Amino acid sequence: MPIIERIVAREILDSRGRPTVAVTCGLRGGAVASASVPSGASTGAAEALELRDGDPARYRGLGCRKAVANVDGPIAKAILGQMLPDQISLDTLLIDLDGTPNKSKLGANAILAVSLAFARACAAERKVPLYQHFADMIGQPLRTLPxxxxxxxxxxxxxxxxxxxxxxxxxxxxxxxxxxxxxxxxxxxxxxxxxxxxxxxxxxxxxxxxxxxxxxxxxxxxxxxxxxxxxxxxxxxxxxxxxxxxxxxxxxxxxxxxxxxxxxxxxxxxxxxxxxxxxxxxxxxxxxxxxxxxxxxxxxxxxxxxxxxxxxxxxxxxxxxxxxxxxxxxxxxxxxxxxxxxxxxxxxxxxxxxxxxxxxxxxxxxxxxxxxxxxxxxxxxxxxxxxxxxxxxxxxxxxxxxxxxxxxxxxxxxxxxxxxxxxxxxxxxxxxxxxxxx
Missing domain, CATH: 3.20.20.120 (Enolase-like C-terminal domain)
Structure with missing residues (x-):
């Protein structure tokens, strides 16, 4: 059963040169994986919130240091050493930890980066391709390519x-x-x-x-x-x-x-x-x-x-x-x-x-x-x-x-x-x- 032993975030740049979040997740069994999240320009009003720093002197306020700090701080504190049998267990913990309708406390960029890095680490621990792990998450066989x-x-x-x-x-x-x-x-x-x-x-x-x-x-x-x-x-x-x-x-x-x-x-x-x-x-x-x-x-x-x-x-x-x-x-x-x-x-x-x-x-x-x-x-x-x-x-x-x-x-x-x-x-x-x- 996966146990997270290491979770580390960093600010990186997306394809427009704007900051976003990457996370590395290490499991007790030795599997380590990283994932980074994208960001949108054409965003819907009902989207979960990307947490930005708001400092106009740095990246016109678009910095993601607050989101990174939330991964390294409260999220890490909540999930390190936890026995997490599946993706639902981790994601539910993160949703509850944030406690807002649109993930505005911790930031959807912080939460999703952790969610994705954990999934990739679990796939590595299972020694299956990531696409197979995603298919197993929803209980569907692989039949076609998109x-x-x-x-x-x-x-x-x-x-x-x-x-x-x-x-x-x-x-x-x-x-x-x-x-x-x-x-x-x-x-x-x-x-x-x-x-x-x-x-x-x-x-x-x-x-x-x-x-x-x-x-x-x-x-x-x-x-x-x-x-x-x-x-x-x-x-x-x-x-x-x-x-x-x-x-x-x-x-x-x-x-x-x-x-x-x-x-x-x-x-x-x-x-x-x-x-x-x-x-x-x-x-x-x-x-x-x-x-x-x-x-x-x-x-x-x-x-x-x-x-x-x-x-x-x-x-x-x-x-x-x-x-x-x-x-x-x-x-x-x-x-x-x-x-x-x-x-x-x-x-x-x-x-x-x-x-x-x-x-x-x-x-x-x-x-x-x-x-x-x-x-x-x-x-x-x-x-x-x-x-x-x-x-x-x-x-x-x-x-x-x-x-x-x-x-x-x-x-x-x-x-x-x-x-x-x-x-x-x-x-x-x-x-x-x-x-x-x-």
Missing amino acids: RPTINLFSGGKHAGGQMPIQDILLVPTAATIDQCLADTFAVFYAAADLTSSRYQTRPLRADEGGLAPPFASIDDALTDAVESIRRAKLEPGKDVGIALDVASSHFFDHGFYNVGVADPRTPQGAGAHGGVPAAQPVDSLGMIEIVRAWVRKFPIVSVEDALAEEDWGHWPALKDAIGKSSLVLGDDFLCTNPRRIRMATDGGCCSALLLKVNQIGTLTEAAEARRLAKDAGWMVTVSARSGETEDNWLADLAVAWGDQIKIGSITQSERLAKYNRLLEIEAETGLPVVKWPG
Whole structure:
């Protein structure tokens, strides 16, 4: 039975150069493992709290020394020498020790780093791969590898807001991770060439490695994505689909969406679903019609956060409008929070969960979020954050828990660490990629 003999935290930097937390956990049996946690830029209001120092003279207040001190202090005091039979025992102890609804006392970054490091140390002690340990945690056999959804174009908070929506992603349909990445490479560099010549800009990249040219409209960005697939000698909708991360909460204000697209319900907007700036922001039903028009016009198989996180009354209408053609994926809307997922399943709001472990703060709570989603018949996309580290535990988690994985683009080492781990797991297991879309 695992007994923690050593727990040490340190402040490290994420892919944006901002501080985050890493923890090393040592067990009495000799197993030692470390884990680091990511941080998000596009965060939901219901997310667990990342504890930051607030000192403007150091990292603009984003330092994590308080979170590190909480691991080395009260958390270490509570767990060192404790007999912890499983992950639930540790995570429950940490949740109780914090005692707040959003982990604001100790910090979700501190708590999650301990939760992950313990899991990795337990896997090492059991002498099993981390993905197998994660699968055993939820009592599920390993059957498939997750299908990648890979960032191509970025806007919103990931790219300085040059277009309102956050990400346009590629969904390669190949049967292996290896071929999915090769197809994505072809499309990405076709897009880099296309946008460089079309917009006379360098191929600038956003937080998650996606391209970020100055599109005149969202419709232009989607059109360029389709053209890039064709330039890579692949067929849009057959070889490669498209996914959207709309992140609508970031342009939602007092009941209206400032998406910069004409309302299709008005004569002014008829036939101009992406290319004509709206004179006025649109209401929720107008936003649904805009998204419906995109799904009809382009090979879109997944739409994330098409409505704002508190626009609860209209999510069922969104699902009715696009749910037969596309996943209706909740990120900020759900925040990997079991309470919100129960409300969404009861209300018929979604068909998929974007699972981000640091939104909730422990592996145990994230496993419960996953269980609720799967019990409702939803798909689960295990997701990275915009501020990532070189740690690759996310790939193992997605293999064990996910139908899809969302890491970012095929550039930047913090993203490639996860893709390379997927390639390694594919070679080890020979598992097929999940059959989706189609």
